Amino acid sequence: MTETQSIAVIGTGNMGRGLARVLAAAGHTVFLGSREPERALAIATELGAGRMRGMGNVEAASRASTVFLAYHSNDTLLEELAPVTEGKTVVDLSTYHEEPPPDFNPLTQVPAFESSQERTARRLPRAHVLGAFQVTWAQLFDAPLLDGRGTPVFVVGDHAGAKASLLALIRTLPFEPVDAGGLQQARTVAAMYFLVTRLAHRYGFREHGHDWRTFVRALDVLLPPVLGLAP
Structure with a gap:
């Protein structure tokens, strides 16, 4: 088990709250960041059990060794974070920053457009930008175990x-x-996300009691061969 860390989670939506909660439960110190520090403070007080503090985005990132971006990034915030993330690990949770064209087929195509992780790396060139949790739906933070196993999280990045x-x-x-390989593989992970969400909408599995974990487990089988990883 790695030693506990100081971690910033930027974003107080469902993903940010869920990730911050499991990090705090594992013993890590969490700095929850928001554009509205009062909102982050209230959420941290509710969820953190003493291991979470709420504050503004820049302050949270400045206090942490690892920074999770739990939101769809925008240039303004990335510019604000650049001076306080130099040399740090920045993990972009976003699946994409633009919608694929209507004729995009996630079974046979990898997105030609830049992934959110690649875009963040361009905006934060002095940080070590990785991607993770792109296909981890917020509901999974409440019940991440399936048959006693943890839900898979695909990690991409170029900094070993x-x-x-x-x-x-x-x-x-x-x-x-x-x-899951280098940072460019974030495009393949995004394709798998598009595939699962299209299946969700087509067959309505969320409305019929099916479990997101089952579909993420399916990705655990499907994605490694696509990425060229050994079984």
Whole structure:
């Protein structure tokens, strides 16, 4: 088990709250960031059990060694974060920053457009930008175990040291990290996200009591061969 860390989670939506909660439950110190510090403070007080503090985005990132971006990034915030993330690991949770064209087929195509992770890396060139939790729906933070196993989390990135540290961090949580290759593989992970969400809308499995974990487990089988990883 890796030693506890100081971690910033930027974003107080469902993903940010869920991730911050499981990180705090694992013993890590969490700085929850928001554009509205009072909102972050209230959520941290409610969820943190003494291990979470709420504050503004820049302050949260400045206090942490690892920064999770739990929102669809925008240039203004990334500019604000750039000076306080130099040399740090920044993990972008976003699946995409633009919609695919209507004729995009996630079974046979990888998005040609830049992934959110690649875009963040361009905006934060002095940080070690990784991608993780892109296909982890917020509901999974409430019940991440399926048949006693943690839900898989696909990790992409080009910085070997930062990736190794993130893989170790995720192992302290009720999730199973999978090294899914370099940062450009975030496009493949996004394609799998589009596939699962289209299936969800077509067959309405959320409305019929099916479990997101079952579909993420399916990705655990489907995605590694697509990424060229050994079984």
